[in-house]
Amino acid sequence: MASLRIRTRRWTRQEYDRLIEIGLLQEDDPIELIEGRLVVAEPQHDPHARAVELVAEALRLALGRGWRIRVQLPLALGPDSEPEPDVSVVRGAPRDAPSGHPTTAVLVVEVAAWSLQLDRGPKARVYARAGIADYWIVNLVDRVLEVHREPRGPRPGRQSAYAAVHTLGRAATIAPLAARQARIAVADLLP
Numbered sequence: 001m002a003s004l005r006i007r008t009r010r011w012t013r014q015e016y017d018r019l020i021e022i023g024l025l026q027e028d029d030p031i032e033l034i035e036g037r038l039v040v041a042e043p044q045h046d047p048h049a050r051a052v053e054l055v056a057e058a059l060r061l062a063l064g065r066g067w068r069i070r071v072q073l074p075l076a077l078g079p080d081s082e083p084e085p086d087v088s089v090v091r092g093a094p095r096d097a098p099s100g101h102p103t104t105a106v107l108v109v110e111v112a113a114w115s116l117q118l119d120r121g122p123k124a125r126v127y128a129r130a131g132i133a134d135y136w137i138v139n140l141v142d143r144v145l146e147v148h149r150e151p152r153g154p155r156p157g158r159q160s161a162y163a164a165v166h167t168l169g170r171a172a173t174i175a176p177l178a179a180r181q182a183r184i185a186v187a188d189l190l191p
Contacts (some may be wrong), residue, residue, distance in 0.1 A: 011035030129160035
């Protein structure tokens with residue numbers, strides 16, 4: 001029996017945006033462009049949805065004015081990735097921002113149950129390659145916060161990655177790198 005060879009196609013951000021523009025994809029479809037692949041986002045069931053709200057609220061309280069807390073909105077990260085992280089933090093105010101999606105963030109947070117492999121793998125590579133210094137995963141399976149810092153770009157024979165990855169339990173606190181005076185209890189991020 002001959003083996004079946006399945007060919008796939010990589011997409012650019014420009015092509016992805018065009019698919020939305022012509023109506024093939026809708027803006028509210030649960031699809032993200034990650035490393036040239038169209039990826040279906042994790043369903044927004046409770047406790048995932050509750051955790052997203054908790055993260056956004058905790059960050060708004062801790063950071064205050066001067067920061068945009070973006071919930072499930074796109075980041076334009078390179079030519080082949082336009083993720084929609086559960087929460088991202090960008091400097092400034094919405095009215096001050098240039099047109100188009102932000103091309104960086106000071107903090108990105110993903111909430112994960114079944115998407116842990118995606119969030120630890122391809123998404124972590126995308127965020128590291130974009131130089132996002134602070135990337136958190138609210139791990140709903142183990143009920144911990146995974147903190148990824150020290151992004152490293154691609155090197156010969158190696159992919160982008162984070163050099164420092166730490167896991168914090170419910171009793172811990174954390175400060176975003178962009179606002180070290182802000183203390184957030186990990187318990188406040190978990191549903």
